Amino acid sequence: MASMTAKEHISHEAGNEEAWVCICKNTPSDDGFCTCDAEGNEVEPDTRWTTGLYVCFGCGRMIDPKTLEVIGRNMRLAREIEERERVRSAELNAADKSGR
Numbered sequence: 001m002a003s004m005t006a007k008e009h010i011s012h013e014a015g016n017e018e019a020w021v022c023i024c025k026n027t028p029s030d031d032g033f034c035t036c037d038a039e040g041n042e043v044e045p046d047t048r049w050t051t052g053l054y055v056c057f058g059c060g061r062m063i064d065p066k067t068l069e070v071i072g073r074n075m076r077l078a079r080e081i082e083e084r085e086r087v088r089s090a091e092l093n094a095a096d097k098s099g100r
């Protein structure tokens with residue numbers, strides 16, 4: 001039976017399971033990934049890290065490293081990233097205009 005919502009999975013580069021490629025195209029060498037709590041908030045990978053989950057800094061998706069399944073999304077972080085991207089592209093546009 002097909003479930004109502006198809007589960008999302010991130011991928012990784014061929015031959016390198018550490019080199020994650022998120023659905024948003026983020027990789028460890030771009031914005032990267034971080035250990036997170038059950039809400040997708042960044043935590044240090046010490047005793048506070050009880051979830052075993054990672055959060056993508058490109059989109060806020062929360063990832064189970066064992067299956068690479070997207071198990072949720074930190075919408076607060078997703079909005080922050082969106083806002084940051086918006087500001088960044090506005091600055092790029094402004095720089096573009098003033099440079100010509």
Ligand SMILES: [Zn+2]
Nearest residue numbers: 022024056059
């Ligand atoms: Zn992502």
